[in-house]
Amino acid sequence: MFRITSCGLYLLLLSIAYLGIPVLAIYESQAGTFDWHHTWIGHPREAFDVDDKHVVVYTDRNVFASINKETGAIEWRQVLENKLASLKTSDAGILTVTDKPDHVQFWNKTNGQLIWDFLLPQDKSVGNEAPVLWDNGESAVLLKNDEVLKLSKKGEVAWKWTKPEKEGKKLKMIEREGHVYVVVEPEEEAKSPYFFINIIDRTTGETEKTLQIHCQSGFSHITYVGDYIFWIEENLLKWTPLQVKDIQNVVIQDLMNPTPIADEFISSQISILGKHDSILVTVEYDDEEHETRRVASALISIEKDGKSLLFKKFFSGQPDFGAVDFTETSTVRVYRAGQSELVLYLSPEGKEIKIEHDFELSGEIDYVKVIGSNPFRLLVVTKGSSVFCYNENYILWSREESLASITAAEFLELPEQKMWTQMADELDETVDQQAAENPLSRYVRRLKSHVQDLGQLPGWFVSHFAGMYGSTIQPDNLVISASEAQSCWLNLTDPEALYRDNFGLRKLLISVTKSGKIIAQDTSQRGKIVWSRYAPSYSFKEIHVVRSATVKLPPIVVAIGSVSDPVEGEATGFIRLNALTGDNYVSSIPEAEDFFEPVVTTTISVDKIMRLPIEEPEERTHLLAIYEAGTGRVYIYPDTTAARERFTAEFLPNFYFSTKTNQGVQGFKVVEGYRGSLKVLPVWNFILPKGEEILTSSKPQPYEKVASLGRALGNRNVLYKYLNPHLFSLVTKKGSTLKVRVMDSVKGSVLYETTHDDVDTDTNQVHVIQAENWFVYHFWSNDNRAKGYQTAVLELFEGKHENERVESSNFSSFDNVQPHVQSAVFAFPYPVNSMGVTTTKNGISTKAVLFGLPSHQIVSINKRLLDPRRPRDKPTKEEMEEMLIPYAPIPDERRLFLTYDLDVAGIQSIITSPSLLESTSLVFAYGLDTFYTRSSPSRQFDVLSEDFSKIQLLLTMIGLGVAILVSGPMVRRKRVNALWK
Numbered sequence: 001m002f003r004i005t006s007c008g009l010y011l012l013l014l015s016i017a018y019l020g021i022p023v024l025a026i027y028e029s030q031a032g033t034f035d036w037h038h039t040w041i042g043h044p045r046e047a048f049d050v051d052d053k054h055v056v057v058y059t060d061r062n063v064f065a066s067i068n069k070e071t072g073a074i075e076w077r078q079v080l081e082n083k084l085a086s087l088k089t090s091d092a093g094i095l096t097v098t099d100k101p102d103h104v105q106f107w108n109k110t111n112g113q114l115i116w117d118f119l120l121p122q123d124k125s126v127g128n129e130a131p132v133l134w135d136n137g138e139s140a141v142l143l144k145n146d147e148v149l150k151l152s153k154k155g156e157v158a159w160k161w162t163k164p165e166k167e168g169k170k171l172k173m174i175e176r177e178g179h180v181y182v183v184v185e186p187e188e189e190a191k192s193p194y195f196f197i198n199i200i201d202r203t204t205g206e207t208e209k210t211l212q213i214h215c216q217s218g219f220s221h222i223t224y225v226g227d228y229i230f231w232i233e234e235n236l237l238k239w240t241p242l243q244v245k246d247i248q249n250v251v252i253q254d255l256m257n258p259t260p261i262a263d264e265f266i267s268s269q270i271s272i273l274g275k276h277d278s279i280l281v282t283v284e285y286d287d288e289e290h291e292t293r294r295v296a297s298a299l300i301s302i303e304k305d306g307k308s309l310l311f312k313k314f315f316s317g318q319p320d321f322g323a324v325d326f327t328e329t330s331t332v333r334v335y336r337a338g339q340s341e342l343v344l345y346l347s348p349e350g351k352e353i354k355i356e357h358d359f360e361l362s363g364e365i366d367y368v369k370v371i372g373s374n375p376f377r378l379l380v381v382t383k384g385s386s387v388f389c390y391n392e393n394y395i396l397w398s399r400e401e402s403l404a405s406i407t408a409a410e411f412l413e414l415p416e417q418k419m420w421t422q423m424a425d426e427l428d429e430t431v432d433q434q435a436a437e438n439p440l441s442r443y444v445r446r447l448k449s450h451v452q453d454l455g456q457l458p459g460w461f462v463s464h465f466a467g468m469y470g471s472t473i474q475p476d477n478l479v480i481s482a483s484e485a486q487s488c489w490l491n492l493t494d495p496e497a498l499y500r501d502n503f504g505l506r507k508l509l510i511s512v513t514k515s516g517k518i519i520a521q522d523t524s525q526r527g528k529i530v531w532s533r534y535a536p537s538y539s540f541k542e543i544h545v546v547r548s549a550t551v552k553l554p555p556i557v558v559a560i561g562s563v564s565d566p567v568e569g570e571a572t573g574f575i576r577l578n579a580l581t582g583d584n585y586v587s588s589i590p591e592a593e594d595f596f597e598p599v600v601t602t603t604i605s606v607d608k609i610m611r612l613p614i615e616e617p618e619e620r621t622h623l624l625a626i627y628e629a630g631t632g633r634v635y636i637y638p639d640t641t642a643a644r645e646r647f648t649a650e651f652l653p654n655f656y657f658s659t660k661t662n663q664g665v666q667g668f669k670v671v672e673g674y675r676g677s678l679k680v681l682p683v684w685n686f687i688l689p690k691g692e693e694i695l696t697s698s699k700p701q702p703y704e705k706v707a708s709l710g711r712a713l714g715n716r717n718v719l720y721k722y723l724n725p726h727l728f729s730l731v732t733k734k735g736s737t738l739k740v741r742v743m744d745s746v747k748g749s750v751l752y753e754t755t756h757d758d759v760d761t762d763t764n765q766v767h768v769i770q771a772e773n774w775f776v777y778h779f780w781s782n783d784n785r786a787k788g789y790q791t792a793v794l795e796l797f798e799g800k801h802e803n804e805r806v807e808s809s810n811f812s813s814f815d816n817v818q819p820h821v822q823s824a825v826f827a828f829p830y831p832v833n834s835m836g837v838t839t840t841k842n843g844i845s846t847k848a849v850l851f852g853l854p855s856h857q858i859v860s861i862n863k864r865l866l867d868p869r870r871p872r873d874k875p876t877k878e879e880m881e882e883m884l885i886p887y888a889p890i891p892d893e894r895r896l897f898l899t900y901d902l903d904v905a906g907i908q909s910i911i912t913s914p915s916l917l918e919s920t921s922l923v924f925a926y927g928l929d930t931f932y933t934r935s936s937p938s939r940q941f942d943v944l945s946e947d948f949s950k951i952q953l954l955l956t957m958i959g960l961g962v963a964i965l966v967s968g969p970m971v972r973r974k975r976v977n978a979l980w981k
Contacts, residue, residue, distance in 0.1 A: 035933035036526040037902045038486050039074055040404035041065045042928065043385040043515065047369040048089040050109050055371045055379065056094060058087040061404055061906070061928055064096065066112060069371055071483055072389060072397035076112035079905045079928065086130040092137035092153075102126045104141055106155060116155030132175040134202075140180055142173040148182060150205060159205030167196045174224060174242065178202050181242050183229065185222055186215060195229065197242060211245050225274030228302065232267050237281075241306060248307050252281075259298055259314045261285065275326030277302045278312075278347070280333070287317055295321045299331060299347055312347055323368040323380075334368045334380065342390075344378065353392050361491060362386040363516065363534050384534040385515040386488045398488040400529060405514035406926040408543045410557065411913035412508040412520075412579050414500040415549035485526040489519075498522070498530065498580055503943075504841075504916030505934070509924055510579060512540030512559045518575070520582060523922065523932055531582035537564045538573055544611045545579070546621040555579040556621055558637075560609060563601055572606040574624075574637065575599050589618050589640075600637070604628045608659055611702075612636075614651050616643030623647060625670075627680070629659070634670050634678040648672065656683065656726075658745040660697070664688040665730060667748045684748030692734040695761060698770040699728055703914070705843040706772055713802060714881030720805040721773040722796035722819035727751075729768055729775050733761045738779055740768070742794065742821070746813035752794065752821045758782040764789075769835040769849065773797070776849050776866055778832045791828040791890060793866045796821050824868035827889035830859065836910030838921035838935050845919055848937035850898070852907030858898045858925055862937050865890060898923065904931045917942050 042061030050056050050066070054075060058064035062084040065077030082098035089095075093115065094107040102120040107113065120126065125144045132140040137153035146163035163171065167184040174181040180200040186193025195213035200206065216233050223230045230239045238249040252270070256262040264285040273280045282297040294317030301310045315333060322335030333345040342357035342365075363384035371377045371389070377396070380388045385402035388395055500506050506524040513519070516538035521527040540561035547556040556576060563573040576598050578585045584598030607629040611622055616638060624637040636647055655670040664687045668680035688694070710718035726745045731738065738759040742752040756779065759766075764780035774795040781790045798805045800820040808815065834852035838845075838860075847863045870887040871879050906928025912935075913922045919940045925931045944950070 031900055035898075035931070036482075036485065037899075037904060037932075038403065038482070038527055038930045039077070039903075039905075040399075040401055040486075040929055041074065041077055042404040043401055044367065044379075044381050044387060046087065046367070047371065047379055048087070049369070049371045050089050050094075052372075054109075055369070056087075056089055056109065058084055058096075059401075059404075062098075063928070064094070066109070069377055069389070070396070072387075072399055073483055078107065078112050085126055085128065088131050088133040088139075090133045090137075091135040092133070095131055095133045095139050097126050097131055097141060099126055104131070104139070104151060104155070106137070106139070118151055118155045127171070129171065129173050132173060132180065134175070140173065140175070140202075142171060142182070146171060148173065148180065148200070148205075150180075150202075161198075161200055161205050161207070163198070164196075164210075172224065175202075176227060176242060179208070183224075183242075195240075197229075199243070213240060213245055213247065221270065221272050223272040223274055223279070225272075225279050226276045226302070228306065230272055230274065230279065232270070232272075235267050237272075237309075239302075246306075250309055255300065255309060255311065256281070256298060258311050259296070261296060261317070264296070265298075273324060273326075276328060278326055278331045279309075280324050280331070282321060285317070292319070294318065297321070297324075297333070299333065301348075313345065313350075315345070320364040322365045325368050325370050327370050327373070329373075330370075332368065332370050332378070334365055334378070336365065342380070355390055355392075355394065357388070357395075358491060361489065361532060361534055362388075363536060383515065383536075384517050385513070386517075388488070395490075397483065398490075399486055400488045400517075400519065400532070402513040402515045402517040403486075403511065403519060403926075403930055404928050406511045406909075406930070407514055407539075407541050409509060409511040409909075409911055409924060409926060410543050410545050411911070411922060411924070412510055412545055412555055412557070413504070413548050414498050414507060414580075415555075417499040480526045480528050482526065485528045487529070489529040489532040491531075495531070495581060502916075503920070504914075505920070505922070507913065507922065508579065509932070510543060510545075510557055511926070512543045512561065514539050516540065516561070518543075518559050518577065518582065520579070527930065527932060533575075533577065533582050535559075535561070535573070535575060538562070538575075539564075542609060544609075544622070544624060546576075546611070546624070547615075547619070549580075550620070553620060554581075554585075556585050556619075558624065568603060571601050571603045573599065573601045587619060604633075604635075605630050608657070610657060612647075612651060614646060616640060617646055618642050623651075625655075625657075627657070627659070632680045634680060636678070644676070652678075656746045658728075658748070660694060661685075664694075665743070665748070667745060683746075686730075686743070686748050686750075688732060689734070692732045692739070695731045695733050695738075695766050696768055697728060697730050698768045698775060700725060701771050701837065701839060704771060704839060705841070705914075707843040710805075711797075712882075714876075714878030714884075715802075717802035719802060720798040722798050722817075723773055724796075724811070724813065724819075726813050727770065727796075729770060729777070731766055731768055731777065733759070733766075736760070736782070738766065740775075740777060740792075740794070742775065742796070744813050751819055752796070754792075754794070754823065756781065756790075756792075764831065765833070767832050767835045769837055771837045771847060772843075774863075776835070778828060778835065778851070780831075786825075786827065789828040789831060790825050791861075791866065792823065792825045793868050794821055794823045795868050822868040824866075824870065824887070826866065826887075829890060829892035830855070833907050834909055834925075834927075836912055836923070836925075838923070838937055839912045839914050840921050841914040841916060841918050845921075845936070845938040848921075848935060850910050850912070850923065850925075850935075852910055852925060852927070856899075856903045856905045856907070856929075858904065858907065858910065858923075858931070859896050860898050860935055860937065861890060861896065898933050898935060899931060902931070904929045907931075919943070 041063045042059035044057040044059050047055050047057040053069055054066045055069055056066050062080045063077055064087055066075040068075055080098055082100055085097045085099050087096050093109045096105050102125050104118040106115045108115055127142045127144045129142045140148055140150045142148055148161040150158040152158045168187045170185040172183040180202055182198040184196040193215055197211040199208045201208055221232045227242050228239045235252055236249045237252050238247055240247045252265050252267055253262050256265040265283050270281055270283045279300045280297050281300060284293055284295050287294040296317045297315045299313040301312050303310055318335050320336060325332045331347045335343055336359055337343045340356060340358050342355045344353040362382040366383045367381040369379045371379050376392050378390045387399040387401050389397050509521040509523055511519050516535045518533040520530045522530050538561045540559055542560040544558050546558050549555040557579045559575045561573055563571045565571055576585050586598055605628050606626055608627040610625040612625055615622055623643060626635040658665055658667040667684040669683050670678055671681055673679040706723060710720040712718055728743055728745055730741045730743055736758055738756040740754050741750050743750050758781060760780045760782055766779045768777035774793060776793050778791045781787060796819040806817055830853050832851045833854055836850040838848045848860045849866060851859045864885060870885055872887045875886060907925050908927035910925045915922055919936045919938055919942050921935045923933050923935050
């Protein structure tokens with residue numbers, strides 16, 4: 001008889017475990033079918049027209065990229081690790097300057113490949129001034145310590161120039177006609193300031209001559225326009241050429257005399273922009289007629305002799321400045337004329353172009369760049385981080401770059417189609433109409449609508465029978481192109497009816513951004529934007545789904561962010577939206593209108609916002625609790641009478657929470673104070689030992705469900721999970737020692753703590769995540785025995801022994817129960833930027849821990865591989881029965897990557913959501929790029945595979961039915977004949 005030895009069974013078990021890894025991978029034909037990836041660059045700071053087909057931009061996310069002028073597609077991009085200080089382009093290529101550490105790098109402008117890299121010495125650093133780049137590839141860089149370095153085509157130092165000691169500290173570098181001009185600006189505190197213009201030979205680095213230009217005290221607004229320096233002294237605008245000392249001046253009011261507000265152009269209030277031979281003088285003033293601040297500007301040109309200025313055009317007061325771009329042949333002034341009109345003025349042509357543009361959706365103009373003259377192309381960047389490209393008549397393409405700065409996101413369940421139909425049918429009725437209509441007429445109307453729906457029956461049959469030839473789970477709609485999915489929402493078409501699919505895979509992704517945008521994306525349409533909102537002066541930090549979709553009640557989200565107010569200062573704003581349309585949600589309950597306004601702003605210091613697990617009875621929305629640490633007050637939103645009554649009766653007696661402090665963590669209980677106000681009482685205060693500081697912490701998963709209370713062992717016994725909803729972990733460091741504490745947020749007790757020595761927390765981040773009864777954290781260890789990246793897991797059980805559990809029907813944090821903790825540490829092959837964990841409908845499927853990597857990938861590690869009970873020795877019979885995988889390092893297996901070969905840059909956060917399929921979890925990662933996919937750690941056990949032939953099953957059933965119909969009479973006839981014999 002054939003037998004398997006224990007050693008053979010051990011090897012067989014290990015082989016089966018790792019043979020299961022490839023099932024997480026996908027076939028090449030499946031790539032992009034159920035997932036989508038959006039490549040972003042961030043908010044453009046400056047753009048450069050490099051050739052007829054491409055424009056190079058660099059952004060606030062330390063990215064520079066080449067964008068196709070005709071389509072807006074990214075041809076290539078470079079994501080830099082260091083801060084991108086400045087960028088220059090020429091026919092030779094692209095020069096970038098980064099700091100901390102300071103690099104000067106030269107790139108190929110065609111494919112974005114690095115040509116050379118010059119690292120400055122540690123005692124040198126780059127300044128804020130842009131470098132100089134010549135067409136032959138040579139460059140010059142201005143350093144903070146008053147030096148200029150010229151670099152050759154190969155990135156080697158050709159010469160160094162040092163500023164004379166007698167000159168000031170504020171330098172400006174300009175290149176003109178084979179010379180480098182280093183202008184030393186006068187210091188404001190100096191009594192007799194001077195300009196020093198050092199004219200340096202480009203080839204040798206020698207100072208040919210130095211011009212000393214006197215200016216009186218009180219100078220301001222120094223501007224470099226073409227070959228001239230402009231500055232303001234008292235009520236005079238002065239200028240001089242760079243090459244020679246020839247000071248000219250004009251009285252500002254005289255220059256502005258053609259304007260109707262010449263007296264408003266006060267020297268202390270104006271600003272000057274310019275390039276080549278044109279300048280734009282701008283002033284902000286109080287408009288008494290409109291009772292607001294307005295911005296006006298005047299376009300001035302420099303005469304050819306350089307001795308006088310010519311007034312060209314006055315741009316009357318606008319709510320916002322807009323932007324201006326100076327080309328070699330013209331000046332383009334762009335500003336807003338109304339809420340939906342963009343105006344372009346081209347000088348010297350004197351041509352004015354008006355283009356339709358919705359500023360409510362995008363925000364004011366932040367930057368413009370002419371990227372084509374024949375045909376005309378204009379790149380427009382708004383304060384909401386939306387990017388548009390226009391010709392003279394309409395928009396050519398757009399990019400919603402605000403999605404490169406997402407600060408928070410939530411999945412939103414869509415209503416069922418029949419529920420959506422009922423909402424659309426009945427939500428338009430007023431309260432009076434609903435009261436006036438009797439039940440019979442309502443029934444008749446509903447019956448008529450159902451009869452009308454019968455016309456869709458043939459199409460339903462066709463679609464379902466056509467699906468016999470396809471997959472059980474139909475792929476997402478691939479008609480949407482990547483450029484269309486990444487375009488800005490322009491609100492030009494009627495909103496689409498949004499409802500979920502049969503398996504709950506279609507959801508809305510609602511994100512809030514740093515630039516003040518709220519954006520909803522359809523997961524089934526490659527992330528196409530369904531609606532967007534822009535909130536001026538907002539920088540969003542959180543978003544909460546306070547109500548899911550129900551009949552007659554659409555889903556509601558609340559976006560929360562900081563608001564910059566020039567008068568009242570920093571405030572916190574709450575915006576409540578209908579999640580299906582993006583419109584402000586206005587309550588239909590009269591009393592709630594006073595407490596539940598769509599937009600609320602408060603100047604209280606908001607330290608923590610908590611979504612409570614109870615709903616207010618009228619609107620059926622979850623309450624939000626707002627904690628103000630300075631006064632110890634707690635507020636609820638909304639604070640209606642009904643909401644307060646339910647909150648006080650059902651939640652207040654057991655309302656505990658904790659917050660981080662400068663010294664550690666503190667816990668509070670919320671109680672009712674004077675006249676019904678809510679205040680906090682300190683319950684506990686955990687103060688860290690001296691020299692110890694907090695690195696990070698974890699919190700329970702918000703929508704988690706636990707399917708099993710215990711863990712079945714191979715011998716049929718059970719280890720009961722310690723399922724405490726108040727658990728959190730606190731990760732701290734002291735020197736090179738890492739300490740992890742598992743704490744209870746209600747009473748502040750430390751349930752477990754562990755330390756790791758020789759851990760590098762200065763250059764490597766520590767990340768932690770928790771789910772159910774376990775914690776997983778990642779760190780770098782310098783221990784010689786196990787140097788490298790480590791991932792540790794802590795798993796909590798009610799007792800140390802099998803079948804041991806707490807003898808109580810109710811759980812309380814105040815019970816003196818100490819969990820038993822099992823732990824293990826595994827060698828991990830990658831550094832980590834962020835972590836997440838899959839969630840499913842009922843929590844039955846095995847979970848997977850998701851790691852966002854600096855290599856722009858997401859790796860999914862099955863929780864079975866992060867099991868502290870993995871046997872280190874030869875597995876016992878019970879361990880084999882339990883299917884425990886023998887202890888080993890986490891494998892470096894690329895087939896575990898959810899992102900396969902995609903380059904998902906800058907992953908900062910990973911969120912997940914369950915679908916209606918227990919096997920499938922929806923995953924969304926954001927940072928610089930955004931990526932959406934599905935994950936099935938336990939494989940798709942609840943749906944038919946793609947290889948299953950549904951048409952063959954149908955034909956088999958039809959064949960069996962025909963056989964039964966044919967053979968049935970034959971059998972009955974045979975039986976009757978047998979009876980007659």
